[in-house]
Amino acid sequence: MTEEEKYQKLKTIVQTYLPDDVGVDQINLESNFTQELNINSANLVDIVLDVEDTFDIMLENEDMDGMLTVKDALAIIDKKIAKK
Amino acid sequence: MMQNRVVITGLGVCAPNGVGVKDFLNALSKGDSGIQYFKELESLNFSCQVAGEPNVKETNLNNYFSNVQLKGLDSSGLIYGVISGLDAWKDAGLDKIASDGQPDWDSGILFGTGILGVDKFRESIYKVDEGNVRRLGSTSVVQTMASGISAYLGGILGCGNQVTTNSSACTTGTEAVLMGYERIKLGKAKRMLVGSCSDSGPYVWGGFDAMRILPRKYNENPKAASRPMSATASGFIPGSGAGALVLESLDSALERGTTIYAEVLGGAINSGGQRAGGSMTAPNNEAVQRCIGKAIENSEIKAKDIDAINGHLTATSKDPTEIANWIQALNLSGVDFPYINSFKSHFGHCLAAAGSIECVGVALQLKEQLLFGNLNCEDLHPEIEEFISSTKIPQKTIKKELNIIAKASFGFGDVNACAIFSKY
Numbered sequence: 437m438t439e440e441e442k443y444q445k446l447k448t449i450v451q452t453y454l455p456d457d458v459g460v461d462q463i464n465l466e467s468n469f470t471q472e473l474n475i476n477s478a479n480l481v482d483i484v485l486d487v488e489d490t491f492d493i494m495l496e497n498e499d500m501d502g503m504l505t506v507k508d509a510l511a512i513i514d515k516k517i518a519k520k
Numbered sequence: 521m522m523q524n525r526v527v528i529t530g531l532g533v534c535a536p537n538g539v540g541v542k543d544f545l546n547a548l549s550k551g552d553s554g555i556q557y558f559k560e561l562e563s564l565n566f567s568c569q570v571a572g573e574p575n576v577k578e579t580n581l582n583n584y585f586s587n588v589q590l591k592g593l594d595s596s597g598l599i600y601g602v603i604s605g606l607d608a609w610k611d612a613g614l615d616k617i618a619s620d621g622q623p624d625w626d627s628g629i630l631f632g633t634g635i636l637g638v639d640k641f642r643e644s645i646y647k648v649d650e651g652n653v654r655r656l657g658s659t660s661v662v663q664t665m666a667s668g669i670s671a672y673l674g675g676i677l678g679c680g681n682q683v684t685t686n687s688s689a690c691t692t693g694t695e696a697v698l699m700g701y702e703r704i705k706l707g708k709a710k711r712m713l714v715g716s717c718s719d720s721g722p723y724v725w726g727g728f729d730a731m732r733i734l735p736r737k738y739n740e741n742p743k744a745a746s747r748p749m750s751a752t753a754s755g756f757i758p759g760s761g762a763g764a765l766v767l768e769s770l771d772s773a774l775e776r777g778t779t780i781y782a783e784v785l786g787g788a789i790n791s792g793g794q795r796a797g798g799s800m801t802a803p804n805n806e807a808v809q810r811c812i813g814k815a816i817e818n819s820e821i822k823a824k825d826i827d828a829i830n831g832h833l834t835a836t837s838k839d840p841t842e843i844a845n846w847i848q849a850l851n852l853s854g855v856d857f858p859y860i861n862s863f864k865s866h867f868g869h870c871l872a873a874a875g876s877i878e879c880v881g882v883a884l885q886l887k888e889q890l891l892f893g894n895l896n897c898e899d900l901h902p903e904i905e906e907f908i909s910s911t912k913i914p915q916k917t918i919k920k921e922l923n924i925i926a927k928a929s930f931g932f933g934d935v936n937a938c939a940i941f942s943k944y
Binding site: 452454455456478479481482 | 586587588591592619655657658659
């Protein structure tokens with residue numbers, strides 16, 4: 437899977453949890469999930485579960501703590517895939 | 521102390537015989553039954569395989585929930601409650617507060633339920649038992665907490681007054697109306713969205729089937745199954761859904777120039793203490809009579825002013841006892857007894873949602889000046905016909921001048937509620 441493919445897949449996941457007044461075009465690598473995309477912090481849990489299903493990996497609680505931006509999430513996904 | 525008059529300015533409903541006020545009114549007027557046979561209940565070996573479930577398949581849930589809320593949503597009561605609640609708010613001409621706005625401090629929610637989100641809870645139980653608690657997702661709590669329904673409605677609308685959920689079994693809906701009424705009457709809120717909801721499905725209905733209090737003989741004939749006041753009534757038909765009413769101070773309603781469906785004159789709530797014939801499942805008759813009597817007293821009307829009663833009347837063998845209690849409480853019988861009907865003949869017993877769906881029906885009777893007919897009581901119970909005139913139990917909807925209607929609901933735990941509504 438290329439970095440671009442991973443990014444697109446993550447974008448699709450994140451899109452589901454955007455509030456109705458935030459558009460998918462507002463997602464970029466630097467986007468902070470809760471501060472900029474206005475995603476409810478409770479929904480970060482659901483994003484983690486969807487990421488696990490999509491990339492067939494398992495994230496630990498500590499991984500989630502460090503997952504503030506789209507870039508953070510991609511880095512964690514890369515790390516987990518590499519460990520598989 | 522100044523007390524506010526309280527009126528009904530908005531209605532919403534998700535009933536087995538109609539989703540939305542227009543369809544519901546049409547079904548009650550025409551005598552359309554919402555009871556159906558469910559193959560699922562047969563395959564699960566239920567004795568009673570008929571039930572009443574609102575058809576929300578054609579309702580566009582995107583009009584009610586955000587995309588995020590729809591993800592993993594598996595709580596039928598919550599869906600019915602949000603549809604009916606938001607419909608009522610809109611019907612009252614009220615808007616949602618913008619997401620970046622200030623809460624509406626004068627508006628609150630009092631929306632009851634018995635148990636919420638059983639299907640979601642079942643999914644969670646399986647995951648927990650598999651040692652997979654981390655996979656529950658973020659909404660298993662909010663979809664299954666009893667107050668999930670008031671929390672969803674309060675958040676979507678932006679209400680800043682009291683936002684809560686009451687629970688008193690089959691009395692829940694009527695109790696919610698009276699609790700909201702009191703809050704406005706005392707000046708603690710200007711508007712209260714009141715109502716109740718109840719989940720659909722075998723996990724909710726199973727317990728009643730197990731108690732052998734549901735009819736077994738109507739699986740091939742669902743529309744004849746719910747028979748309040750009939751000699752052949754053999755148990756209630758389980759149902760589900762939600763009813764919602766916007767209650768508002770008369771001053772606020774007049775200031776906004778909005779439609780007024782009816783006025784809430786008063787009511788009473790009590791319990792029989794599970795004494796003197798009352799038990800977990802049966803009412804103390806004296807408590808029922810006192811509840812009706814108190815409702816009349818604090819509404820400042822006389823028993824003879826009541827034009828019609830919408831009973832609890834579930835279609836068990838206890839219907840004649842309820843009628844006897846009304847006769848005793850009102851001290852009226854024969855042709856002097858008010859008209860009486862039970863909407864449960866149309867859609868079964870919607871449990872925690874029953875009272876609110878039926879209160880919506882009562883408000884429609886007053887607004888439209890229609891008395892909805894009873895279904896399936898062509899063979900009136902002899903112990904009813906002996907004491908009140910059969911002309912007071914209409915089997916077809918009739919146009920009628922209706923000024924005051926009494927509505928009662930009774931529930932497990934020996935709890936009672938009686939509300940008095942009038943034409944405005």
